Every structure is written in structure tokens, then in C-alpha cells.
Amino acid sequence: MIRMRPLLFLTFLITLVLIPAPALAAILGIDFGQSTTKAALVAPGVPFEIVLTRDSKRKDVSGVAFKGEERLYGSAAAGIAPRTPSAAFLHFKPLLGRSVSSSEAKTYLEQHHGIELIPSGNRSTVSFKTDDSSFPVEELLAMSISHIKALGEEMLPKSSATSRIYDVAITVPPYFDSVQRKAIIDAAEIAGVRVTALVPDGVATAINYASARSFGNEKQYHFVLDMGAGSTSATLVSFQEVQERGHRFGKSTLNITVEGVGFDQNLGGDLLDQRIYEILLARFIEAHGDGILSSPRALVRLHKEAERVKTILSANTEVKASVESLYDDIDFRTMVSRAEFEDAIQDVLPRVTKPFDDALQAANLDILDIQSVILMGGTTRVPIFQQVLIKDVLKGDASKLSKNVNADEAAVMGATFRGVSVSKQFKAKEINVLDPAIWEYDVVVSNSDGGIIGTQALFPKGSAGNRSLIELQLPENLEEATLEFREDGRPLFIYGLHSIQESKKKLLQSNNCTELIFVLDAELTVSRVFDVHGVSWQCNVTRPVVPAESDDSEAEDFKQKVFNYFKGEKSSPEGSTTETTAATEAPTDSESMTASSSTTSKRPQATLPPKPRLVKQPVKYTVSYSGSRNMGRATKASSTARLRAFDKLDSGRHARDAVRNDIESYSYRIREWIEHEHQRFIEHSNEEERQTFLRKAAGALEWLYDEGESMILDKLEEKMKELKEFEKTIFQREKEKLAIIEAELRASASAAAAEVSAEVDSAEELVIPDDEPEEEPVEDGTSTSATTTILISTVMPNTKTMSFEESSTAEAEPEKIEEPQHDEL
Known part of the structure; x- marks a missing residue:
């Protein structure tokens, strides 16, 4: 039991009252896409503003480049890629949490020439090799986040108490696994910020779509189609207004629920760029030979031209591709038509419908139940993709194709709104978001010989984020075991358990255990990151019976002291005497016995009921990884x-x-x-x-x-x-x-004042005869006499001295002498 003196207790209470509430902080939302990056800021005095780049752009290229010791970001980094491709690291988002031998790394090297990828130490993740160093992909992302954070802090009002950004909300593709999501969190930590939420792209767009709209009590189903540079995802969400019970004014809350998700991790704008690049490369080789294949600079420039051609073909039927001095001083020019482009991607078009089918199957719905398809991402602007959507997905109903959100900024605005909601630092529209897990998390238990004992589910598909103590079933007398944790059947990491029975014996020897269980402390966060915090034996131990008198008497004594303190009756320290105590007579034996019996009758002897408490004994383990792992x-x-x-x-x-x-x-x-x-x-x-x-x-x-x-x-x-x-x-x-001119002006003014003063002193004194009748006062308070004048003159350097006649007339503004301006050079 905690014991505090009355004065100490009062100080503690006052301290609680006087602790100031923390100032409102800024929330930074980041949509770090594979091709481009957008950011938005919310802070006191800055309501939902897009963070502009140094050259006032609303979005920028995703990447970092090095020019000696100087770091370049965005379009500046992309600008030096054709000259120094080995020092420009662009579009690296798919490499987060992936190994050098992964399919993502292979695809990346095909699209980014002159780049060398190496393993990051013993983690098997990707690092970018430079001439004299290497950079893990998480570190490059941290540099980008730090740069965006600096741009956001420049927008904060100088008068505001908030001058730094500490919290960010970042978008992620819905298919990112725990390792990839944790890599983003690690990068943010390196950049010095905290991730309040990882928001799936489709959920962020749905939040932005709903933030300015009202919905009825009936569920409305909408698809959010996000076709970006690297992937395509179809998120099926429902919107529903729910009335709060017992609210006087009929307050309602908007519920956004993810009903199903489908995706294609390789269908995106980069794939289309690659097809046009192959067309251009084939024509150059046909005309000039294959020597260009040995020049990374030329290939990077050709790839950049292919991206430009794809963008123009979205609005035109043909475009002229042109690259000056592409290779060996050869100027390359050719025409590319939209028909040629569409022929080159015919095998890609059927893949558009699969994400929709997967999401509808997960939600057990039909496309007829859908009210609209909200388009997101730059690839949705390609005309042939819109034709496929109308024909094969919407069954010819073009009215359901919704283009009423900003395809570039809806995700970042929605992610920022989500960050505000999670942080609870600002007042915002109440939106409840339910984004359940799209995969199952389980553990495979094996013995020391590798034999599988069994598989146990930890978080089934559709689980919301939480932390749980999960009981594992183990055979009796099992000393060594292996726990392989999996996400959608893919291994994440392995726990090797040691001395299982020894830990059990320690717990039994020191405690009188009941209900002995083997427990796994597992967590699935709101951002859908899976982690394990340990394994232990646990049991309930009954607390021994304790008489209640001592605790109760101490509590009563403490309460009485606090009560006396607030009444002003301060207790005296031990060994000291006061007038009050001296004047008080000591009680007699009978009075003491009466008081004692009275106190005893007020606090009868009692015992607390037995209360079980949880004790645990950790089990030793080692962690190993079968694939890539996150930073330590x-x-x-x-x-x-x-x-x-x-x-x-x-x-x-x-x-x-x-x-x-x-x-x-x-x-x-x-x-x-x-x-x-x-x-x-x-x-x-x-x-x-x-x-x-x-x-x-x-x-x-x-x-x-x-x-x-x-x-x-x-x-x-x-x-x-x-x-x-x-x-x-x-x-x-x-x-x-x-200064000389000013001194001369002051001297002239002083001389003029002296001259006027002398004239006044030499004037004859005005005498009024006694027999002259007095004038009748005028009703308005003014005098009819105009001969009597009193002159009080204060001569300043910059004022003109008034004459005697001028002083007797109506007031006039003194004429000022203009002084020369003293501007610095």
C-alpha cells in the first residue's frame, strides 16, 4: 500500500491540476508511391494543405540521388539519372522487405539500368551499391521521409507553438506483408518520426471520398480501383451512417468497412512503360545494331522517353518519340501510335478483371450490388483500360465509372485524415474504419527432430488489430520445440524453444499453481504488422489470507490526517510540544479503554477473500529467419x-x-x-x-x-x-x-526662437482702463474681441515659426521641413 504524508498528498494533487496539456502537434500524411510522392499537412493554423516541393510542385518523383556528398530528391534526382544511373535510386518501393533474389528485385533491374543491388548484411534485404558505399532501401526511404518532413515544417506558422513534425500517416498497398510494413515503420523511425497509422491506398481514398459526403442508413457498396505505377488493387468498401443511441440531437457516425480486396502486384504503369520501351529499343536495334545494350545511360534515356510517350498516348492517337544523341551520336526519332501500344498490351488487359472478382468473392457480393467504381492512380487514365472496365467489369454500365475524386491527391488527403482520427489531437468528422486482416496468421509447432506436432491459428482472416495471450497445446515432457510463424502460409520467423520443462519446474517450485498453461504473447497491430513478444508458462496463484485490520487502520489513519490537514488542524512532529498539546490533559485509563473498545467496534476484524494472481515464467528461445528480416x-x-x-x-x-x-x-x-x-x-x-x-x-x-x-x-x-x-x-x-545638416537646421530653429522671444519681451504692456465697460459674454463661449492675443510659442527644429498675426487666426497646420531619407546602401 502506498503511504504519503498529507502535505505530500496535497502537493501531488496540485501537481496533477497544474500539469499543462500538451500542445497540438502537426500530422503529416505521406503517399509514397512507386512513381511519385505526395504529402499533406494538418497543424494549428494549417488545415489540410498539400506540401509543395522546392519548385512549388504538388507531387514529385519518388527517389534519392547522390552527387558527391550532396543528396538530390524528386525531379532533381530523376534529372541526373541519365548521366549517372548508378547514383540515382528511383521507384524503389517494391524492394522494401524483399531479398536480392526476389522477383521484385529481378523486375527492378530490368527497368532500371546501371543499378547494382547487394544484400544488406545478414538480413537478406536489398541495399543499393555505390562507388564507395551502400545504402539499405529503408535508409533511402528514411531520407525521403526526412526531406518531406523538412518541407512540411517550413509551412508551419512561425507564431505557432508547433514547430516540428513528429507524427506521420503513410499509405501502403493492401497486399504489403508484415515485413514490408515494418520496413516502412523502421524508415520512419530512422527519419525521427512516429507512424500513427499505415493506411491502405484504397482505404485512404474511401476516407477522402466519404469525408465530404453523407450516406443513409442502408449500406452502400463502392469499389476503389487504384492503378498506380507498380500494381493494381480493387478495394470493395461499404459506407453506412449509424445513429448513436441516446443522443439528443440524432448524432450519427459514418462506418467504413473493407468488405473485400483483390490485387495484381505487377499490373501497373511501369509495365506499360516497359512495353513501349521494348518497341523503341527494337526499332533502334533494327536500324543501328545492338551496341546500345552495353550503354546504361542510353537505356535509361530511352526508358524515360517511353514514359513520356505513354503519357501523351492517353490523350493522342500518335506521338513522335525523339532522343537526341541517344547512342554513338545517333539521333533517334520514330512514330508510335496508340494502336501499336494497345496491340503490345493485349495480353495484359484480361488481368484487369481478376482483382474485382477476388474482392466480390471475399464479400459474397455481385457486381450488380456495386453503386460505383472510384478511379485512382495515373494508369486509370489510359483509355483502353477504361473500356475494359466498362465492358468486362461493369457489364456495359458506364454510369458507374466514378471520376469525382482527385486521382493524384485523394489517397494522401485520406491518409492524413486517418492520421488525425487515430491521433485524436484534432476535432474531425467521426468516421469509424474497419480494415480487417486479409490473411490468416498461424504457427506450426514442431519437435526437436523436425516432426510437425500441429498447426494452430493465431489471428484468422478478418481479424481486427489487437494483442492477445494465446494458449498453445504442447505434448507432455517436450523439452525442445520449434515455432514457425506464418502469414498466409508464408514463413515470417522461427522461434527455437529451449528448456521448456525446466521453466515449468521453476514456476511450480516457487508457486502453488493452478490452471498451468503455455502462453504465446502475439500481436496484430492496427497497421497489420504481426509480432510475437515472448513465450511463457503461466498460472494462477491464490493469495494467502491477510487480516484486514492493519491495512484498514492504516488507511483510516491516513484519511484522518488528510481530513485534519484540510480543516487546518496540522499534526505536530514527533518530540515537539505546542500550546494546544500542553493544555490538553492526558486521558485516564478508563477513557483509553473506552476509546479502544469504540475503535474496535467500528473496525471489526475481517479477512480478505482469497484472490488469485497471475504469475509467469518466460521460456528461453532463439529467433531465426528463413527469408528477409527487418532492421535490428x-x-x-x-x-x-x-x-x-x-x-x-x-x-x-x-x-x-x-x-x-x-x-x-x-x-x-x-x-x-x-x-x-x-x-x-x-x-x-x-x-x-x-x-x-x-x-x-x-x-x-x-x-x-x-x-x-x-x-x-x-x-x-x-x-x-x-x-x-x-x-x-x-x-x-x-x-x-x-548629421551636419540636421545640426544646422536645429541651430537655425533655435536662433529664430530666440528672435521671437526677444520681440515679445520688448513689447509694451497692454493696460485696460477701469472705467471701460466690460463686454457682454457671447452665448457660445467665444470672445468678440480680436485685439487681445496671447502667444505661447515652442520652436522645434522641424517647424516654421508663426508670426504674431498668424497666431491670432484660426489654427493651421505648421509647415514641416522635409528631411532627407537615410536608407542604407
Whole structure:
């Protein structure tokens, strides 16, 4: 039992009251697509704004490139890919959580030439090889997230208490497994942010679709078709407004439920780009030979042209492909028609219907039950795909093809809204989202000889995210065992259990156990990441019977002390006496016996009923992986340190670039002043000074171009200070001249004031005869006499002294002397 003195208890209560509530934080939503990336921000003073790039674009290319120690992002990274393909890492999202030998890695190398992939240490995941280093794919994603986070923080109001972004919501394809999802969470952790939610693309679009609409009490079924650069998914969702019971104003909540999901992991825009690329490559080889196959730069440029051709063919029937000096100084030009393109993808078209069929089967619904198909992703703009949807999916009903969401930004806006809802930091429309697991999670139990004992389900298909203690059934006297955890039949990791019976004996020896069970602590998070937190023996132990008097008396004594404290009756410390205690007589023996019996009668002896408590004994285990695995703590710490080192280099480079720009612009401005004879500059300098200044500016520019690129920040600031010192001399000269002019004006004003004062002193005193009748006062309070004038004059440097006549007339604004402006050069 916790014991606190009354004063300590009061302090504790006050502290609870005075602890300030945490300030509202910013939520960053990121749609990190295979081809492009979008981001949105919500913060106090920033309601749902798209995060713009440095060149004010609403989306950017997904990727990172290296130019020496400088990192480039987005379109800048894509821009150097044709020149240095081995240093530009674009469109790497499919490689998250995958090994070098995976089909995803093989497809990636076919579409990105000049790239070398290597294993990430002993994790079997992908790393990108550079000339002198390598970068795990999670680290590259962390760099992209960190860059987006910096762009978002620049949008935060300067006056706001929120100046940093700590929480993000990120979109994921619905088919991403636990390893891939955990890789995204690891990347966010390296970037210094926390993932509040991983939101499937279809769910994010559905949230955005529903956020500005109302639905009835009947369920409405809609498909969200997301055809992106790398994959296609069809998410069948239902919308339903549910009235809250007992609410006075009929408040309702919108429920969004994922009824079924279908997908094709390889059907997307990149596949279409590849088909056009093959057309262009075949024509070049036919005309000029296959030497181009040995040039990664030429192949990257041809692939980039294929992407452009596909985009134009969505709106035109033909397009001219053109690449200047593609290979061996050969200019490549050819015409590609939409008919040729559609012929090249005929084998792909039947694959469009399968995701719809799988989702309808999972939901036990028919396409006639669907009200609309919401289009998402750039590939849905390809005309032939829309024709296939209308004909083969919607059975000719084109009215159900919905294009009323922003195909580029609906996912990122919905993910941001989901992040807001999960974080509960902002007030938003109440939307309940149920996104159940689309796979089953189970464990295969084997003995030390490899014989399978049995398979037990952990989280069946359709489970919501939760953490559970699951009892496992093991044979008696089993000392060693293997637990293989699987996701949809695919192995995730293996627990090797040791000394099972020894752990059991330890628990039995130290406790009087009942209901002894073997328990697995497993979790399926809301973001659908599966994990195991340990294995243990557990049992219920009955607490021994404890008399209630001691605890009760202590509690009563403590309550009485607190009550007395608030009444103002403070108890005295031991060993001290006060007037109150001195004046109080000691009780007699009979009084003590009466008080004792009274106290005893108020608190009769009682015992607490036996209460069981849970005790556990962990079982030793080792973890192994049959495939790729996620980052450990040490690996993440190393990546975080390297990311911070790059950030420091970037910060120093940006500071140097800023000073270089200042030196360059300042030098050109000096030249402009002198050549165009800037009035103020010419007025306060002589010809020799101007020529000296011009030579200094020219020398600074020459130094900047020759040596300034490699100079450290201190040297650049020193050069800038040298130029400023020369200007300061001229500015000081102008300042001194202005001070002289101002002193002369003040002296003139003082002389004028003295002259007026002398005239007033020499004037004769005005005498009014006693026998002259007094004037009758005028009703409005003004005097009819215009001869009596009292002059009170305060002469200021910038005011014109009024004459005697002027002071007796109506008030007039004093004329001011214009002062020259004191703008700095």
C-alpha cells in the first residue's frame, strides 16, 4: 500500500491540476508511391494543405540521388539519372522487405539500368551499391521521409507553438506483408518520426471520398480501383451512417468497412512503360545494331522517353518519340501510335478483371450490388483500360465509372485524415474504419527432430488489430520445440524453444499453481504488422489470507490526517510540544479503554477473500529467419547516425551556398551602382574610391568562381565582410553629412526662437482702463474681441515659426521641413 504524508498528498494533487496539456502537434500524411510522392499537412493554423516541393510542385518523383556528398530528391534526382544511373535510386518501393533474389528485385533491374543491388548484411534485404558505399532501401526511404518532413515544417506558422513534425500517416498497398510494413515503420523511425497509422491506398481514398459526403442508413457498396505505377488493387468498401443511441440531437457516425480486396502486384504503369520501351529499343536495334545494350545511360534515356510517350498516348492517337544523341551520336526519332501500344498490351488487359472478382468473392457480393467504381492512380487514365472496365467489369454500365475524386491527391488527403482520427489531437468528422486482416496468421509447432506436432491459428482472416495471450497445446515432457510463424502460409520467423520443462519446474517450485498453461504473447497491430513478444508458462496463484485490520487502520489513519490537514488542524512532529498539546490533559485509563473498545467496534476484524494472481515464467528461445528480416536496433542506430551526418553536411552546404549567392549578387550590385552612376553612391564617393570598389567586386567574383566552390563557410563570410567594410566607409560619410545638416537646421530653429522671444519681451504692456465697460459674454463661449492675443510659442527644429498675426487666426497646420531619407546602401 502506498503511504504519503498529507502535505505530500496535497502537493501531488496540485501537481496533477497544474500539469499543462500538451500542445497540438502537426500530422503529416505521406503517399509514397512507386512513381511519385505526395504529402499533406494538418497543424494549428494549417488545415489540410498539400506540401509543395522546392519548385512549388504538388507531387514529385519518388527517389534519392547522390552527387558527391550532396543528396538530390524528386525531379532533381530523376534529372541526373541519365548521366549517372548508378547514383540515382528511383521507384524503389517494391524492394522494401524483399531479398536480392526476389522477383521484385529481378523486375527492378530490368527497368532500371546501371543499378547494382547487394544484400544488406545478414538480413537478406536489398541495399543499393555505390562507388564507395551502400545504402539499405529503408535508409533511402528514411531520407525521403526526412526531406518531406523538412518541407512540411517550413509551412508551419512561425507564431505557432508547433514547430516540428513528429507524427506521420503513410499509405501502403493492401497486399504489403508484415515485413514490408515494418520496413516502412523502421524508415520512419530512422527519419525521427512516429507512424500513427499505415493506411491502405484504397482505404485512404474511401476516407477522402466519404469525408465530404453523407450516406443513409442502408449500406452502400463502392469499389476503389487504384492503378498506380507498380500494381493494381480493387478495394470493395461499404459506407453506412449509424445513429448513436441516446443522443439528443440524432448524432450519427459514418462506418467504413473493407468488405473485400483483390490485387495484381505487377499490373501497373511501369509495365506499360516497359512495353513501349521494348518497341523503341527494337526499332533502334533494327536500324543501328545492338551496341546500345552495353550503354546504361542510353537505356535509361530511352526508358524515360517511353514514359513520356505513354503519357501523351492517353490523350493522342500518335506521338513522335525523339532522343537526341541517344547512342554513338545517333539521333533517334520514330512514330508510335496508340494502336501499336494497345496491340503490345493485349495480353495484359484480361488481368484487369481478376482483382474485382477476388474482392466480390471475399464479400459474397455481385457486381450488380456495386453503386460505383472510384478511379485512382495515373494508369486509370489510359483509355483502353477504361473500356475494359466498362465492358468486362461493369457489364456495359458506364454510369458507374466514378471520376469525382482527385486521382493524384485523394489517397494522401485520406491518409492524413486517418492520421488525425487515430491521433485524436484534432476535432474531425467521426468516421469509424474497419480494415480487417486479409490473411490468416498461424504457427506450426514442431519437435526437436523436425516432426510437425500441429498447426494452430493465431489471428484468422478478418481479424481486427489487437494483442492477445494465446494458449498453445504442447505434448507432455517436450523439452525442445520449434515455432514457425506464418502469414498466409508464408514463413515470417522461427522461434527455437529451449528448456521448456525446466521453466515449468521453476514456476511450480516457487508457486502453488493452478490452471498451468503455455502462453504465446502475439500481436496484430492496427497497421497489420504481426509480432510475437515472448513465450511463457503461466498460472494462477491464490493469495494467502491477510487480516484486514492493519491495512484498514492504516488507511483510516491516513484519511484522518488528510481530513485534519484540510480543516487546518496540522499534526505536530514527533518530540515537539505546542500550546494546544500542553493544555490538553492526558486521558485516564478508563477513557483509553473506552476509546479502544469504540475503535474496535467500528473496525471489526475481517479477512480478505482469497484472490488469485497471475504469475509467469518466460521460456528461453532463439529467433531465426528463413527469408528477409527487418532492421535490428543496432542497424537502425547506425542508419540514424549516418542520416544525421548527411543532414549536417546538407546544412553546412546550404549555409555556404547562401553566402556565395550573397557575394555574387552584392558584387553585381556594386558594378551596377558605378556603371549606372547611382546618385547617392556617386555623391558620397570620389572616382578613385569607386574604381577601387569596382576592382574589389570584380576580384570577389573571380575568387568566387575559382576558389569559392571549395572554400569553407568562414572564408566566404570573411570575403563578404571585406566588401561590406568598404561600403560602410561610404555610408558613414553620408551619415556624418546628414548629421551636419540636421545640426544646422536645429541651430537655425533655435536662433529664430530666440528672435521671437526677444520681440515679445520688448513689447509694451497692454493696460485696460477701469472705467471701460466690460463686454457682454457671447452665448457660445467665444470672445468678440480680436485685439487681445496671447502667444505661447515652442520652436522645434522641424517647424516654421508663426508670426504674431498668424497666431491670432484660426489654427493651421505648421509647415514641416522635409528631411532627407537615410536608407542604407
